[in-house]
Amino acid sequence: MKWFVTLQTKIKGRFFKSNLKEVNLEKGKQLYLTSRFKEAILHLDNAANSEFDSTVYELRASCFQKLDYHYKAIEDFDKVIEFNxxxxxxxxxxxxxxxxxxxxxxxxxxxxxxxxxxxxxxxxxxxxxxxxxxxxxxxxxxxxxxxxxxxxxxxxxxxxxxxxxxxxxxxxxxxxxxxxxxxxxxxxxxxxxxxxx
Structure with a gap:
């Protein structure tokens, strides 16, 4: 029975992380589109911590470029290029x-x-x-x-x-x-x- 509880906890954790990533990604996109780049980066950081998603890194790199944080933008574009x-x-x-x-x-x-x-x-x-x-x-x-x-x-x-x-x-x-x-x-x-x- 313990294995079932452990499995259930893992499934809930993955679902929660995935949901949280999507919420942060969407919020980051909205903030990016309204030119609120620093706030967008906070949400995109949270989304990036959930799991790898090239869209998160691409969007965050664009935010970094807009804020003239070019070394950070290059790091994120490196990850995006590695993925695609x-x-x-x-x-x-x-x-x-x-x-x-x-x-x-x-x-x-x-x-x-x-x-x-x-x-x-x-x-x-x-x-x-x-x-x-x-x-x-x-x-x-x-x-x-x-x-x-x-x-x-x-x-x-x-x-x-x-x-x-x-x-x-x-x-x-x-x-x-x-x-x-x-x-x-x-x-x-x-x-x-x-x-x-």
Missing amino acids: PLEFSYYYSRAVSKKAVFDFTGQIEDLHNCIHYYKKNKNIEIGLLKTVETDLITAGNHIEKLKKNIGSFQNASYLEIKALLNDCLQQIKKIKPQTNKLRTAVRQIKTKVSTSN
């Missing part, structure tokens, strides 16, 4: 925080991964590509300014960083014609639909 390494938007979000802490090598590496997984994604976000390209050019300009000291505080050499940067920009050039074809196809479909009505 194929989602390109996570790499972009982490790159934003890496830029804020002047980790230009990390930013370029994340933008490179963003482009890589973006190409494999079926849901193409056309505006993101232009933003990534702008961020890469800005990072390249920063690296040029820091060229003399880059070996002393970065893991990769200047030439490796420049090669990665150039590779990213080349990949974007290859993707652009595909997105232009997609835009043209969408316009043609819309024209056909509007003329048939």
